[in-house]
Amino acid sequence: ETGVTQSPTHLIKTRGQQVTLRCSSQSGHNTVSWYQQALGQGPQFIFQYYREEENGRGNFPPRFSGLQFPNYSSELNVNALELDDSALYLCASFDAGSLGEQFFGPGTRLTVL
Amino acid sequence: QKEVEQDPGPLSVPEGAIVSLNCTYSNSAFQYFMWYRQYSRKGPELLMYTYSSGNKEDGRFTAQVDKSSKYISLFIRDSQPSDSATYLCAMHTGGFKTIFGAGTRLFVKA
Numbered sequence: 001e002t003g004v005t006q007s008p009t010h011l012i013k014t015r016g017q018q019v020t021l022r023c024s025s026q027s028g029h030n031t032v033s034w035y036q037q038a039l040g041q042g043p044q045f046i047f048q049y050y051r052e053e054e055n056g057r058g059n060f061p062p063r064f065s066g067l068q069f070p071n072y073s074s075e076l077n078v079n080a081l082e083l084d085d086s087a088l089y090l091c092a093s094f095d096a097g098s099l100g101e102q103f104f105g106p107g108t109r110l111t112v113l
Numbered sequence: 114q115k116e117v118e119q120d121p122g123p124l125s126v127p128e129g130a131i132v133s134l135n136c137t138y139s140n141s142a143f144q145y146f147m148w149y150r151q152y153s154r155k156g157p158e159l160l161m162y163t164y165s166s167g168n169k170e171d172g173r174f175t176a177q178v179d180k181s182s183k184y185i186s187l188f189i190r191d192s193q194p195s196d197s198a199t200y201l202c203a204m205h206t207g208g209f210k211t212i213f214g215a216g217t218r219l220f221v222k223a
Contacts, residue, residue, distance in 0.1 A: 004156075033211070040121070042201050042213030043157070056209025090156055102211065104149075104156035 004093050004105035012111045013081050021076040021108045025093030032074040033102065034066060037088040049074055050096055078110075086112045116140050119202055119214030128223050132189040136202035136214045139183065143204040143212075146178050148187045151199045151216065160200075161187065192221045 005024045013019050025032050031050045035043035045058035049068035063079040072093070078085060088109050092102040119136045126132055134148075145164055149157035161176040163169045169176045175188040185204070189196055199216040 006156075033209070035213075040215070042117075042119070042203075042215045045210050045212070048209045058210060088154075101159060101162055102147075103159060106156045107154075109154070 004091060004103055006089075006091055006105040006108050008108060009106070010109045010111075012113065014113050015081055015083060017081050017112075018077065018079045019081060019110060021078075021089050021091075021110070023074045023076070023091035023093075023105055025072045025074065025091075026103050029093035029095050029103070030072055031094050031096045032068055032072065033092045033094075034074070034076045035090040035092065036060070036085075037090055037107070039087075043090055046076070081112045083112050086110060114139060116212050117202065117204060117214045120217055121215050123218040123220055125220040125222060126192055128192060128194060128221055130192050130221075132187075132192050132196070132219060132221075134187040134189075134200050134202075134217050134219070136185050136204075137183055138185070138204060138212075140204075140206070140212075141180070141183065142206045144207050145205050146176070146185050147203040147211075148174075148176055149201040149203060149213075150196075151201060153198075157201055192219075194221050194223045197221050 033048040034046040037043040047057040052068045065077045068074045088107040090107045092104045094102045117138045148161040151157045166180045173190045177186040201216045202214040205211040
């Protein structure tokens with residue numbers, strides 16, 4: 001059984017650019033959540049996907065968007081990057097029937113210059 | 114006021130000490146409570162997960178939830194230098210949005 005994987009590990013972009021981050025969920029998990037973690041802070045919920053549909057969103061603007069694919073892998077897209085978007089982006093997968101047990105990937109560290 | 118409050122520390126203890134980590138929260142609808150450990154520049158690792166009130170023990174770790182006081186705790190017995198990390202509490206209502214505390218940085222000195 002493989003765990004949650006994310007790619008790339010690190011990414012450097014300039015302000016105004018667009019970025020796509022990828023996440024492969026753990027085997028058997030049908031739900032993926034994305035989080036933004038600024039330095040020294042806890043993760044902040046961006047949105048969640050269940051069976052290819054977004055079923056919840058945090059306080060993030062529409063330039064943060066996502067997709068979930070039939071194999072339950074997922075993408076996070078961020079348009080018009082801002083300096084404050086620099087953070088560790090985490091995805092977590094779980095089975096919808098086991099609400100407490102989210103398993104996180106190692107994260108993608110995004111730096112916006 | 115934040116929904117979940119957690120003292121950021123840092124907390125420094127000698128090896129072998131009992132560590133107590135705590136969070137308070139304001140939303141009485143929270144039902145699921147988790148503790149994560151996060152090493153520097155890594156993703157959070159799930160340590161403990163409890164539903165509603167009560168205690169749960171797993172090896173050196175004990176999680177307590179007191180819903181009447183809106184207070185959760187994680188105890189680490191016989192702390193080791195390898196326990197040095199940031200500990201995050203997290204909780205949700207059973208819906209889609211998990212709320213995290215800011216994390217407490219723990220240092221265990223050999």
